[in-house]
Amino acid sequence: MAPTAAPRRRICFQQRIQPERIDEYRRRHAAVWPEMLEALEAAGWHNYSLFLGPDGLLIGYVETDSLDAAASRMAAHEVNARWQAEMADLFDGIDTPPDEAFVPLEEVFNLESQLAAARTDGARAGHTASSAGTALTTAGE
Structure with a gap:
């Protein structure tokens, strides 16, 4: 099956x-x-x-x-x-x-999950991803 x-x-x-x-x-x-x-x-x-x-x-x-x-x-x-x-x-x-x-074993960290959450939360809070897509910057910084 x-x-x-x-x-x-x-x-x-x-x-x-x-x-x-x-x-x-x-x-x-x-x-x-x-x-x-x-x-x-x-x-x-x-x-x-x-x-x-x-x-x-x-x-x-x-x-x-x-x-x-x-x-x-x-x-x-x-x-x-x-x-x-x-x-x-x-x-x-x-x-x-x-x-x-x-x-x-308990999973305590996952890069992809945290990046997705940070990017989603950042977008809601007026943050934008950097051009490299690996860091978040506050809009207007």
């Missing part, structure tokens, strides 16, 4: 890879199974990236209509259960499949 065209939300999460398993984690993600990639796309995972620190801190970023809905759609794909089982031994401190152990 294809996801609906709901607005995408930016989701960021963290997990932890066992430090001694980092190289193996990198190796497995250098060649993700094609059917897993197709399942992620079909489930509505967009702009999905993983970032790994030298201490095993893993940060994930995905854009989707809903993390819960996207995760449910992934759970319907048989390949997901196989992938999660394949990856589970690399994670640190989890008792569930890795895709059920996300620790979501």
Whole structure:
């Protein structure tokens, strides 16, 4: 079932890879199974990236209509259960499949949102954007 065209939300999460398993984690993600990639796309995972620190801190970023809905759609794909089982031994401190152990992070800043709000508020207050479009100046300054 294809996801609906709901607005995408930016989701960021963290997990932890066992430090001694980092190289193996990198190796497995250098060649993700094609059917897993197709399942992620079909489930509505967009702009999905993983970032790994030298201490095993893993940060994930995905854009989707809903993390819960996207995760449910992934759970319907048989390949997901196989992938999660394949990856589970690399994670640190989890008792569930890795895709059920996300620790979501709160978004506290987004450049585009704040620029749009500043420009909208500035236009209402008599401000105009600079010619470069990156700064606001008060009309008459």
